[in-house]
Amino acid sequence: MNNTGCAVPGTALKNTGFHYTLSIIGGKYKMTIMYLLAEHKVLRHNELHRHIGTISFKTLSVMLKELMADGIIERREYPQIPPKVEYSLTGRGQSLLPILNMMCDWGKKNQDPVI
Template sequence: MRETCVPGGVKLKDTGFGYTLSLIGGKYKMIIMYWLSEHQVMRFNELQRSIGTISFKTLSVMLKEMEADGLVLRKEFPQVPPKVEYSLSERGLSLIPVLNLMCEWGEENFVPGFEAVQR
């Protein structure tokens, strides 16, 4: 039997599981990672259109956080108008198998007609 990710008496934030959640948790980070993994390189507006429900400010904040965490690379081109491209770093790419496992779980456990509660 596998040892638990969060042993008794240890705060969640002090575990590998808690650390991973701090990097990819929230409403949009995994969605951003999904689109970047599908397209390899995307511009800000492309990413915003693909997600559809994210504001300019929220996407900007998420990308800055993900860049600071080493998950996303930001490449700025010195031209007018400015051009910026985003892609997953090696560290970000290393999380894609985790997202793929979540996808597989969802496919195996999908309940037709079920609507998840939006938070």
């Protein structure tokens, strides 16, 4: 990286945009949740759990709460019985999609070919 990019010599990591972005989307499941919501537009808790597979219900709930607190996803609750709750990306969350797309592009170019 160069001086005009993200890594500026002499700047503490905690004071960079990189650190802030990573604090929002870092972790084992947050980008996966964002990817799934970008793909499906709207998903319920159990649908997210089913798509991810390896996440506990509690961890999924924590990740969703953190993403909501950061304004990345929104939760819409419908007053019905049984209760219906849906999650989707906010405008702020959608603004992160170019980063996910660049990661996908990088992965396509750099992953080992299937043998």
